[in-house]
Amino acid sequence: MPTISMFYGILVSMYALDIDKHHLPHIHVRYNEFKTVIAIPDGEVLEGRLPIRQSKLIQAWVELHRDELMADWFLAASGQTPFKIDPLR
Template identity: 60%
Template structure:
């Protein structure tokens, strides 16, 4: 499960071959002891939660990097290493 970005305490992961549980393009995001699974490209929460202030930052980042996330998803589900994506600054 490679980390593809880190910012403001959020760590964004994309798992290899991860189509079974959610069947939709998504990312896993950890913040301290919390974890959320978020659909890409629209930012819909599929499972879990993180503090609202952090969720707003995450959704802004998803909006900025939508195309890169979709490209990384295609790589990850085919078993290839996804690229790192710039953090939110």
């Protein structure tokens, strides 16, 4: 699973060909022992959870990079490696 961004201890990944379980464009997020899956179009949590502070940070990052995330999703859904996306600063 390629990590497409990392900031403030948060790792954001996107699996290639990961369309079976969630059926929506999404990212996988890890922070310490927490894991979550977040839909790209609307930022909805599909699975898991994060602490509130990290949840707010990832929501802001998704909002800022939604177009890049969707472009990466189309690459990953076709079996290609997604590009890195700038971290939240």
